[in-house]
Amino acid sequence: MKVGIVGLSQVGKTTIFSLLTGLEVDLFSQQHEKGIAKVHDKRVDILAKMYEPKKVTYATLEFFDTPALKIKDAKERTAVFNSIQNAEALLIVVRAFKNDAVPYPEVEKPVDQLKATLDEFLFRDLDVVTNRIERLENAKRKLEPKEEIELKLLKRLQEALENEQFLSKVELTEEEKKMLGGFSFATLKPTAVVVNVDEEQFTEKAYDTKEQIVNLCKENGFAYVELCGKLEMELNVLSEEEKMEFLKELGTEETGIERLSNALYSQCGLISFFTVGKDEVRAWTLRKNSTAVDAAGAIHSDLARGFIKAEIIKYEDLIRLGSEKAVKDAGLMKLVGKEHIVEDGDIITIRFNV
Ligand SMILES: Nc1nc2c(ncn2[C@@H]2O[C@H](COP(=O)(O)OP(=O)(O)OP(=O)(O)O)[C@@H](O)[C@H]2O)c(=O)[nH]1
Ligand SMILES: [Mg+2]
Incomplete structure (x- = not known):
């Protein structure tokens, strides 16, 4: 499963990409990267203790980092979404952490960042739909019956998008979904929102506009996770024991990155089955x-x-x-x-x- 990480500038996209994949990334290089992240599943650890196999293999997700979306900037939008054309799911990063040393994104309030990002999704899909409609309407030949059906469907989608409706909310038959498969619509993909909070917000479990963000996620069926990028970076360099100790102090058993990869996994409709033995204990991914x-x-x-x-x-x-x-x-x-x-x-x- 391929997941594209998107969001406004300086929200922590590359930091979270690096934490998920364990890859060291130069935050200043604007090159976007891809990498594999293991899905942390405690059951695999427990099975490994039982079988003491030569090899332990976790399920994985593949992540793609992207350049920042700029509000209503069609060129950037096309660049970002083209770079994750193959992504099957999207992870939106929103910044709540306060730090004046890090330039704030174009809009500061977390909920406004989320809305601006979702607008870019809508604009992207509207661009794609409109282009295709124009192409069909300007074809200098009679359309095939299949194309006529497609045109009608696309006009329905266009209307929904113009009314700021996500395509995931439009009722589509299996046949129609199949027809749309090649378009890679952003508003049809399983989506998770991660809010990057600072230590204080993490402890307080609160930040500005949280309630609105949580509600938006509920309304749209997005998974929602809070984590503190800075804290996760600190956790990352600790030994397994120190990490457990630190997490206990924080009143939790899992790191934010573990919670995030698990949330994404189920958001994408994936399940794990296991194979066990002396050679290998392994988690495998299947769709529900x-x-x-x-x-x-x-x-x-x-x-x-x-x-x-x-x-x-x-x-x-x-x-x-x-x-x-x-x-x-x-x-x-x-x-x-x-x-x-x-x-x-x-x-x-x-x-x-x-
Ligand atoms: N204080 C604090 N700083 C963070 C946190 N996460 C990221 N940063 C810092 O914020 C800056 C931007 O982080 P990046 O991960 O590069 O953000 P980005 O969204 O990839 O940025 P662009 O790709 O330039 O849009 C870096 O200097 C990070 O060190 C966090 O949780 N807390
Ligand atoms: Mg980046």
């Missing part, structure tokens, strides 16, 4: 409602091709009963066929024959 044969295919195409059955035990059962054998003895191992729907936390062994 995927089947056992999809799970096999995620591991290797051979496993999907030669799929016979899948053995499934539940993570909770394994932890509760202490061993695979105990789970089997309790009759809690399921042997399932291709079409069985995999659930988050399933531990899977594929039986196959190629």
